[in-house]
Amino acid sequence: MQLTGVKNNSKPWKLALIALSLLVTITAALEDVPTLPQDILRDPKFRAATTGNTIAGRYIVEFDEKYSGTSSDFLERLTQDINRDDPNIGNKLSMTISHEYDSTPSIFHGVSLSIQPKKRKAVLGKVQTASEENVVFTASQNRVVNKLVKSNYVKKVYPVTIIPRPEFTRTSLAYDEALLPIINSAALEVSLPFSHEMTQVNRVHKELGLTGKGVVVGIIDSGIDYTHPSLGGGFGPGFKVQFGADLSGDFFDVNNPSKSKKGKTPLDTCSEKFHQGGHGTHVAGIIAAQDTRYNFTGVAPDVTLGMWRVFGCQGSTSSDLVINALILAYEAGCDVINLSLGGATGWGEDPTAVVANRIAKSGVVVVAAAGNAGSEGPFMVASPSVADNVISVASVDNDYVLLPNVILENGDKFDYSLSTSTKTFPNGTIVAYADDEPEVLACGDSKPSRSFTGQIVLVKRGNCTFDEKTANAYKAGATAVLVYDNELNTSSHPVTAQNARIPVASVSNAAGVTLMGLLGNETSGVGVVFEVELSGSPSLSARKISSFSSVGTSFELDLKPNLAGVGGSIFSLLPVTRGSYGVLSGTSMASPYVAGAIALYLQAHPAHNSSFIGQKFQNFALPSFVDNPAKQGAGLIQVYDAITQLSYVSPGQLSFNDTAHREEKTLAITNQEKEPMTYTIRHFSNRAIAPFNTSQHGYTPIQPAIYTKANVTADLGLSLKNVTVQPGETVEFTVNVDSVSESLDNEPFPMYGGFITIDPVTDYYGEAKSMKIPYVGISGNVADIPIFPKGFPMIVDSSDFLGSHEPGKPYVLKRIPHSRPSLYAVFRLLMGTAHLTTEILDENQEFVGNAFSTSYMPRNTLNPGNFLVVNSWNGSIIDEQSETLGETIPLKNGTYYMRWKALRLLADPELEDSWLTSISDPIVVS
Numbered sequence: 066m067q068l069t070g071v072k073n074n075s076k077p078w079k080l081a082l083i084a085l086s087l088l089v090t091i092t093a094a095l096e097d098v099p100t101l102p103q104d105i106l107r108d109p110k111f112r113a114a115t116t117g118n119t120i121a122g123r124y125i126v127e128f129d130e131k132y133s134g135t136s137s138d139f140l141e142r143l144t145q146d147i148n149r150d151d152p153n154i155g156n157k158l159s160m161t162i163s164h165e166y167d168s169t170p171s172i173f174h175g176v177s178l179s180i181q182p183k184k185r186k187a188v189l190g191k192v193q194t195a196s197e198e199n200v201v202f203t204a205s206q207n208r209v210v211n212k213l214v215k216s217n218y219v220k221k222v223y224p225v226t227i228i229p230r231p232e233f234t235r236t237s238l239a240y241d242e243a244l245l246p247i248i249n250s251a252a253l254e255v256s257l258p259f260s261h262e263m264t265q266v267n268r269v270h271k272e273l274g275l276t277g278k279g280v281v282v283g284i285i286d287s288g289i290d291y292t293h294p295s296l297g298g299g300f301g302p303g304f305k306v307q308f309g310a311d312l313s314g315d316f317f318d319v320n321n322p323s324k325s326k327k328g329k330t331p332l333d334t335c336s337e338k339f340h341q342g343g344h345g346t347h348v349a350g351i352i353a354a355q356d357t358r359y360n361f362t363g364v365a366p367d368v369t370l371g372m373w374r375v376f377g378c379q380g381s382t383s384s385d386l387v388i389n390a391l392i393l394a395y396e397a398g399c400d401v402i403n404l405s406l407g408g409a410t411g412w413g414e415d416p417t418a419v420v421a422n423r424i425a426k427s428g429v430v431v432v433a434a435a436g437n438a439g440s441e442g443p444f445m446v447a448s449p450s451v452a453d454n455v456i457s458v459a460s461v462d463n464d465y466v467l468l469p470n471v472i473l474e475n476g477d478k479f480d481y482s483l484s485t486s487t488k489t490f491p492n493g494t495i496v497a498y499a500d501d502e503p504e505v506l507a508c509g510d511s512k513p514s515r516s517f518t519g520q521i522v523l524v525k526r527g528n529c530t531f532d533e534k535t536a537n538a539y540k541a542g543a544t545a546v547l548v549y550d551n552e553l554n555t556s557s558h559p560v561t562a563q564n565a566r567i568p569v570a571s572v573s574n575a576a577g578v579t580l581m582g583l584l585g586n587e588t589s590g591v592g593v594v595f596e597v598e599l600s601g602s603p604s605l606s607a608r609k610i611s612s613f614s615s616v617g618t619s620f621e622l623d624l625k626p627n628l629a630g631v632g633g634s635i636f637s638l639l640p641v642t643r644g645s646y647g648v649l650s651g652t653s654m655a656s657p658y659v660a661g662a663i664a665l666y667l668q669a670h671p672a673h674n675s676s677f678i679g680q681k682f683q684n685f686a687l688p689s690f691v692d693n694p695a696k697q698g699a700g701l702i703q704v705y706d707a708i709t710q711l712s713y714v715s716p717g718q719l720s721f722n723d724t725a726h727r728e729e730k731t732l733a734i735t736n737q738e739k740e741p742m743t744y745t746i747r748h749f750s751n752r753a754i755a756p757f758n759t760s761q762h763g764y765t766p767i768q769p770a771i772y773t774k775a776n777v778t779a780d781l782g783l784s785l786k787n788v789t790v791q792p793g794e795t796v797e798f799t800v801n802v803d804s805v806s807e808s809l810d811n812e813p814f815p816m817y818g819g820f821i822t823i824d825p826v827t828d829y830y831g832e833a834k835s836m837k838i839p840y841v842g843i844s845g846n847v848a849d850i851p852i853f854p855k856g857f858p859m860i861v862d863s864s865d866f867l868g869s870h871e872p873g874k875p876y877v878l879k880r881i882p883h884s885r886p887s888l889y890a891v892f893r894l895l896m897g898t899a900h901l902t903t904e905i906l907d908e909n910q911e912f913v914g915n916a917f918s919t920s921y922m923p924r925n926t927l928n929p930g931n932f933l934v935v936n937s938w939n940g941s942i943i944d945e946q947s948e949t950l951g952e953t954i955p956l957k958n959g960t961y962y963m964r965w966k967a968l969r970l971l972a973d974p975e976l977e978d979s980w981l982t983s984i985s986d987p988i989v990v991s
C-alpha cells in the first residue's frame with residue numbers, strides 16, 4: 066500500500082480526473098487487449114479472465130480426466146487437429162509449452178501453452194504493418210483456442226494473467242549495524258516481534274511446547290535468504306529450508322518468461338537497490354525465524370520450510386508460474402501453503418484460485434493474503450484468497466510499533482517514519498512552513514511564511530502529494546521536510562515522496578500539533594534530534610484492522626476475508642545484504658502469521674483436515690467489536706484456544722447473500738468434552754458498511770469503506786436459545802434473518818454483519834470458551850446496483866481527444882490502411898460483472914455482431930491506474946460462424962451503434978433483464 070498526500074475518501078470523481086486518467090489509460094492501452102469470439106467466451110470450457118491483466122497468446126490448458134497423454138503428445142495432437150483445418154497455420158504461429166502440470170494424486174493435469182506469431186515476413190508473404198500482422202495472428206490464435214475448447218481431450222482453457230508484485234509498506238528498515246533496534250523490553254513487558262501475546266502464540270510455545278516440529282510449510286514468494294543465520298544458514302536436507310526451487314530467476318519478465326536464468330535454489334540474490342525486495346525472506350521469518358541476536362522467534366520456529374520463488378528482483382509474476390509453484394509445493398508434501406500475493410478481483414474464477422482451491426480441498430491448508438486495497442472500498446478481496454476453501458487473511462495492527470524517536474527541545478519524544486525513499490534524516494532546527502492552514506499544507510502556490518535556508522520544515526499531510534509539498538519547501542531553502550499526519554490517533558505513517566530531493570520523514574498528528582505549539586511564531590526554529598535507533602512504543606491503532614487491509618465481500622457475496630493475522634508493523638528478517646532485519650506492513654505479513662499458527666495446530670492435531678482447521682480458528686478468533694466481518698472475517702486468531710478447545714460449530718461463517726437470495730442457515734454444535742455442555746446462543750451486530758452514498762457520489766463505491774450513518778442491523782431468528790449437548794453429540798439449530806433495519810435513502814445496499822455467539826453456561830473445568838460465527842449480508846437486491854456510471858461506457862476518438870463531442874452527433878471511424886484505429890470504447894465499472902459485451906448494431910439498431918467481450922471483471926476504483934477499461938475498435942466484428950471462427954469481419958461502410966451489456970450481479974444470463982445495456986451515438990464507418 067502506498068499512502069499519498071491526498072486523502073481521497075471524500076472526493077467525488079471530477080471531470081478533470083477523468084480526462085487525465087483517460088489520457089493516461091488510452092496511451093497505455095494502445096497495445097490492444099486481445100479479444101476472443103463470443104462463443105469461446107460463452108463456452109463452459111473457457112474461463113475468461115479480466116481484460117487488462119491477460120498476457121496475449123498464453124493459455125493454461127487443463128486436460129480432460131480421461132486424457133493420459135504427455136504434454137508433447139498433446140502438442141502433437143493439437144498441431145495435427147489445427148493443420149487439418151488450415152495447413153498454413155503453422156506458418157503463422159508457433160506453439161510451445163511453458164509449463165507442464167501433473168501431480169499424483171492429480172490436482173491439475175495440463176499445460177501452459179504459448180501461441181506466438183512467427184517471423185513477420187512469413188505471415189502473408191509480404192511486409193506487413195504491426196497491426197495487420199496482429200489481426201492475422203489474433204485470428205489464427207483464436208482458431209487454436211477454439212480448437213482447444215472443442216477438443217474432447219481438453220477440459221478447460223484459461224488465459225494467463227499477470228499477478229502484481231505484492232506491495233507492502235516499509236515502516237523501518239535496519240540498513241546497517243548502527244540502526245539495529247534497541248528495545249526496551251522491560252518498559253514494554255513484551256518481546257519481539259510484539260505480536261505473540263495478542264495471538265496466544267507465546268502461550269502455545271510455553272504451555273503446550275508446540276513449535277511446528279514435523280510440519281512442512283510451503284511459501285510461494287520472491288525467494289529467501291537462507292544464508293541468514295536465523296533461517297538455518299543453508300538449503301536442502303538437514304536445513305530449515307529443505308524444499309523449493311527458483312522458478313523465476315532474477316530478471317523474470319512475464320512477457321518473456323524463458324529469458325531469465327534461474328538459480329539452483331530459491332535464494333534471494335537481489336541487491337539492495339530493489340525497493341520492494343526481501344519480501345519472501347520477511348514472510349519466511351514471520352513463520353519460522355529462530356533469532357539469537359534479538360532473541361525472538363517466528364510463529365512456528367521448528368517447521369520445515371519450502372520456498373518456490375516466482376518473482377524476479379523487480380516486477381510481476383504470471384498465473385501459470387504460480388500454478389506451477391502450487392503444484393510443486395503440493396507434490397513436495399507441504400502441510401500448509403502460504404501465498405502472500407494476488408490481484409484484486411473479487412471473483413474466484415481465476416485459475417490460481419481454482420488450483421489453490423483444489424489443493425485446499427485435498428486437505429492441505431492454503432492461506433493467502435486478502436490484499437492491500439483497504440483504501441479502495443468494498444468488494445476488493447484478492448484472488449487466490451477469494452477461493453472458497455482458501456483462508457483469506459486480513460491484517461490487524463501490532464500492539465507496538467518499532468520506530469526511531471524524534472526528541473524535541475522540550476524533551477518530548479515521538480516516533481517518526483522515514484519516507485520510502487529516505488535513508489537518513491538530519492538533526493537541526495525545525496520551523497513551520499506557515500503558522501496556519503491552508504499554507505502549512507504547502508500545496509499549490511501557497512507561500513511559505515519565511516525563508517528556511519538550512520532548516521528542517523514542518524508541513525501537514527493532506528490536499529496534495531508529498532512530492533508537491535516537498536518541492537515547495539525545497540524551493541524555499543529547506544534541507545529536509547517533516548510531515549505531520551492529518552488523521553488523529555494513528556502512529557506516524559511512512560510516506561511516499563518519489564521525487565523528493567531532500568530527506569522526508571513523518572510524525573503523528575499529536576507530534577505535529579505539539580511542534581506547532583512549540584514553534585508559535587518562532588522564526589529561528591527549535592532544535593530537534595532524530596535518533597537512529599529503533600525503539601518500541603505502544604501503537605495507537607493496536608488490534609484494529611489495518612487501514613490497508615482489503616474489504617470483502619466477494620462479488621458472489623461470500624464472506625471474505627475469513628480470519629485476521631497481525632500484519633501492521635511486523636518485525637522480521639530481511640536478506641543479510643539488505644540489513645538482515647526490518648519492519649514491514651501488509652496483508653503479506655498477516656497471511657504467513659496465520660500459516661505459522663496453523664503449523665502449530667497441525668503439530669498438535671496432525672489428522673485434522675483443512676476446512677475443519679479453518680473453522681476451528683474462526684470459532685475461537687477474537688473479533689474487533691467495532692468492525693464488520695467483511696473487514697476482519699472472524700477476527701484475530703487465538704491460537705491456544707483453537708488448539709485446545711474441544712467443541713466446535715460448523716460452518717465457521719455465514720453469508721445471508723442479498724435480499725433476493727436470502728436463505729435460512731443451519732449451524733451445528735458438536736460437544737467433544739467428556740461432560741454434557743449447556744450453551745446460550747445469542748447474536749450481536751456490528752456496524753454496517755455503506756458501499757455507496759448516492760447523494761454525494763452516486764453509485765461510485767466509497768473509498769475507503771465507511772459505516773452507514775443509520776444503525777443497520779439484522780434481526781436474527783434463532784431456533785434455539787439454550788441448548789444442552791451430550792458428550793460426542795451434535796445439535797443443529799437454524800438462523801434466519803427476520804428483518805434488516807432501514808438504511809438512510811442515500812446509503813442503499815448496506816452490508817450488514819455481526820456474530821452469533823455460543824457461550825458455555827455449564828463449564829466443569831472453567832476453560833470452555835465462547836464460540837463465534839461471523840455473518841454478513843447485503844440489504845437489497847444486488848442485481849439492482851448499476852454497473853455503468855453516468856456517461857459510461859463512452860466512445861473516445863483519439864484523433865480528436867477531448868474534442869467536444871455533441872450528444873447525438875455521429876462519431877467517425879476512418880479505416881486507413883496501415884494505421885491504428887482511432888475509436889475507443891471506454892468503460893468504467895462501478896461494480897464487478899461476470900460478463901461484459903460490446904455488440905455492434907446497424908443503422909436500424911439491429912444486431913450485427915460482437916466487437917469484444919470479457920468475463921469476471923473486477924470493479925474500477927478512483928485510482929488513476931484502475932479508473933477505466935479501454936478497448937480500441939477497428940470497425941470489425943468477431944465472426945461467430947464455425948467455418949472461419951476466430952476471424953474478424955470488417956464491416957461495410959455505413960452507420961453503426963455500439964450496444965454495451967453488463968451482466969448484473971448474481972443475475973441469470975439467460976434472462977434479458979439481467980443485462981444492463983447502453984447504446985452509443987451513431988458511428989460512421991468509412
Ligand SMILES: *[C@@H]1O[C@H](CO)[C@@H](O)[C@H](O)[C@H]1NC(C)=O
Pocket residue numbers: 256360
Ligand atoms: C529471550 O526471550 C524469552 C522470551 O521470549 C525470555 O524468556 C528470555 O529471558 C530472553 N532471553 C534473553 C537473553 O533476553
Ligand SMILES: *[C@@H]1O[C@H](CO)[C@@H](O)[C@H](O)[C@H]1NC(C)=O
Pocket residue numbers: 489490491492594595596597
Ligand atoms: C542525530 O543525533 C543523534 C543523537 O545524538 C545521532 O545518533 C544521530 O546520528 C544524528 N543524526 C545524524 C544524521 O547525524
Ligand SMILES: *[C@@H]1O[C@H](CO)[C@@H](O)[C@H](O)[C@H]1NC(C)=O
Pocket residue numbers: 075502503506527528
Ligand atoms: C483540504 O482538504 C480538506 C478535506 O478534503 C478540506 O476540508 C479543506 O478545505 C482543504 N483545504 C484546502 C486549503 O484546500
Ligand SMILES: *[C@@H]1O[C@H](CO)[C@@H](O)[C@H](O)[C@H]1NC(C)=O
Pocket residue numbers: 585586
Ligand atoms: C508572535 O506572537 C505573539 C503572541 O503569540 C505576538 O504578540 C507577536 O506580535 C508575534 N510576533 C510576530 C513577529 O508575529
Ligand SMILES: *[C@@H]1O[C@H](CO)[C@@H](O)[C@H](O)[C@H]1NC(C)=O
Pocket residue numbers: 621622623624720722723726971
Ligand atoms: C448468493 O446467491 C447466488 C445466486 O443464487 C449464488 O450464486 C451465490 O453463490 C450465493 N452466495 C453465497 C455466499 O451464498
Ligand SMILES: *[C@@H]1O[C@H](CO)[C@@H](O)[C@H](O)[C@H]1NC(C)=O
Pocket residue numbers: 750776778
Ligand atoms: C444498533 O442496533 C442494535 C440492534 O437493534 C442495538 O443492539 C445497538 O445497541 C444499536 N447501536 C447503536 C449505536 O444504536
Ligand SMILES: *[C@@H]1O[C@H](CO)[C@@H](O)[C@H](O)[C@H]1NC(C)=O
Pocket residue numbers: 743745746786787826
Ligand atoms: C437461557 O438463555 C438465556 C439467554 O438467552 C439465559 O439468560 C438463561 O440463563 C438461559 N437458561 C438456562 C437454563 O441456561
